[in-house]
Amino acid sequence: MSKNSEFIDKLRLSGLRPTKQRLKICEVLFDREKTFHFTINDLAKNISDKIGEKISLATVYNTVHAFKNKGYLKEISVNSHKSYFDTNITNHHHFFDQDTNQLIDCDEDVIENLKVKKNITGKKISSIEVLIKVATDNQNQK
């Protein structure tokens, strides 16, 4: 399992000890084809599905925050009362499907020409994010 030793290196380089739990979480998060957008609950479910052993919810929280602080995960702003995380750490924008509560990455060509022409004086821009909320084509507004 070469992936596994990559994860060990990555963790060591970040000053995080490669524990059994963190490696399992790495597998679930980073050993996949596509971007993973998840809430802590999604992740916990995913872990217990894919793996026999259980990881404490506190550890899942701790690890997700550690990974976020190291820049391996992004937190996404969604109008909801849960935090969403993203394994795609590049600058990109999202659709949010209000029917399924799923985040979906926008392809490069979805948002055209986004330019921010002014800024608050004395402040630095740390991120620019577009969120496009979508729903089934009924009368589902707002």
Next chain:
Amino acid sequence: MSKNSEFIDKLRLSGLRPTKQRLKICEVLFDREKTFHFTINDLAKNISDKIGEKISLATVYNTVHAFKNKGYLKEISVNSHKSYFDTNITNHHHFFDQDTNQLIDCDEDVIENLKVKKNITGKKISSIEVLIKVATDNQNQK
């Protein structure tokens, strides 16, 4: 107080009874020069500051949700574990000051050329929002 009878009309027209509490909340929300961006806590504090009487927190929640459903308030997506509301119900974008946790409206000319060129098939876009996070010009990244 002509404002007050305007509020009464507005509430009646929406099928909401113009109660003492709702009128006080209208005053705090809508009788002001500039847009008000707030959390429920901000609003509750604002109410108890401006007014002698206390309004139950449950009523503040109920009223804000009622006003949101009637389209008098918008809820804004911010990366936080609180809901933010906005008295500016037009389509517009925001700065979010990470130092003060304040939302600030973008002027018309801040965001240029925002075009969404594709959409999820079978879905309808219900909103497009840009959130620009800013912080003091130190090493405050992410």
Next chain:
DNA sequence: TCAATAGTTTAGAATAATTATAATGTAGTA
């Protein structure tokens, strides 16, 4: 004018997401 009624307010309980605590366990290192 005045009940009847449906809608509203309220305190407090319940829920859900997240964070804190503090005891136990383990990885790194000498």
Next chain:
DNA sequence: TACTACATTATAATTATTCTAAACTATTGA
């Protein structure tokens, strides 16, 4: 191996929000 700092865990605490059910009030029409 033994020490130490870091990590995991169950559980408690916290926080925002929603629910409940009893008391209150605006509206209506007799």
